[in-house]
Amino acid sequence: MKRQLELNPLEVYRTVVAKGHRVLGVTLETDFKERFLEQLDELAEKFGIAITHFQVSRSLRDKTAKCFAFIEIENSELSIKEIKELLKKQKFVKTLKTVKPLKQEIIGDIYHFPIITLDQRAIMLEKNVYAAIFKDIRELFGTAANAFLYYMGFGTGKKLYLRLIELTNGPQLEALMKALRIANLSMGWGIIKDIYVDKILKKAAVVVYENFECDLGKRSTTPYSHFYRGVLAGFFTEYFGEEMTAEETKCIAKGDNYCRFKIRKACKSL
Numbered sequence: 001m002k003r004q005l006e007l008n009p010l011e012v013y014r015t016v017v018a019k020g021h022r023v024l025g026v027t028l029e030t031d032f033k034e035r036f037l038e039q040l041d042e043l044a045e046k047f048g049i050a051i052t053h054f055q056v057s058r059s060l061r062d063k064t065a066k067c068f069a070f071i072e073i074e075n076s077e078l079s080i081k082e083i084k085e086l087l088k089k090q091k092f093v094k095t096l097k098t099v100k101p102l103k104q105e106i107i108g109d110i111y112h113f114p115i116i117t118l119d120q121r122a123i124m125l126e127k128n129v130y131a132a133i134f135k136d137i138r139e140l141f142g143t144a145a146n147a148f149l150y151y152m153g154f155g156t157g158k159k160l161y162l163r164l165i166e167l168t169n170g171p172q173l174e175a176l177m178k179a180l181r182i183a184n185l186s187m188g189w190g191i192i193k194d195i196y197v198d199k200i201l202k203k204a205a206v207v208v209y210e211n212f213e214c215d216l217g218k219r220s221t222t223p224y225s226h227f228y229r230g231v232l233a234g235f236f237t238e239y240f241g242e243e244m245t246a247e248e249t250k251c252i253a254k255g256d257n258y259c260r261f262k263i264r265k266a267c268k269s270l
């Protein structure tokens with residue numbers, strides 16, 4: 001039976017194209033204690049400023065919150081200079097900087113670097129870029145690229161397992177599988193809907209919707225994943241303490257509604 005998934009995309013807004021709109025980037029550090037969100041909202045409403053994106057990041061170690069916002073000032077009578085002065089006057093604002101659009105009207109956060117997730121540096125790859133890594137390489141190197149992608153995934157899966165063990169304080173099955181789902185979802189890799197694990201027979205099955213790798217291979221006649229099935233093989237190799245392999249039995253690239261992977265003990269040759 002086909003299952004349709006309703007997606008709920010989130011724009012992360014590191015950069016926007018401000019064509020035809022008066023948009024300003026604002027970065028500020030605030031004292032977290034000061035109910036600043038409420039106060040910012042009140043100011044925006046009073047002066048006809050629309051906050052189109054607002055990101056707040058607060059370290060648990062200190063009381064300061066780092067914020068980055070894109071604001072539309074189309075309907076505001078205030079100039080950029082007046083907006084800056086207004087914000088600087090607020091008690092909760094510790095530091096303030098603004099970013100104006102460049103000539104091409106692209107505007108982005110030029111103040112925060114690097115981006116961090118789970119205490120580690122992260123990079124963002126848009127589809128054109130990750131397609132070059134996960135798709136174009138196959139056109140250049142043929143089947144050799146498949147093995148390369150698989151082993152690249154295998155190493156990634158092993159590292160992912162160790163990281164999730166660290167974050168979940170141990171290899172308890174339920175917590176670990178929950179963490180695997182969350183990691184996949186939050187990194188934008190795919191939506192894991194079902195995971196079946198047989199600890200005794202050392203085998204597993206994973207159902208993934210919207211797998212980013214197979215999304216690149218639409219109209220394929222065979223299952224498309226090599227990197228991602230490598231990730232699962234590496235992950236479960238660490239979990240079971242024995243070398244595992246992963247086979248893709250259903251795939252969105254060949255028209256299935258989801259990708260399904262069977263993970264089992266590896267034979268001597270893949």
Ligand SMILES: [Zn+2]
Pocket residue numbers: 211214223224225248250251252253258259260
């Ligand atoms: Zn697939």
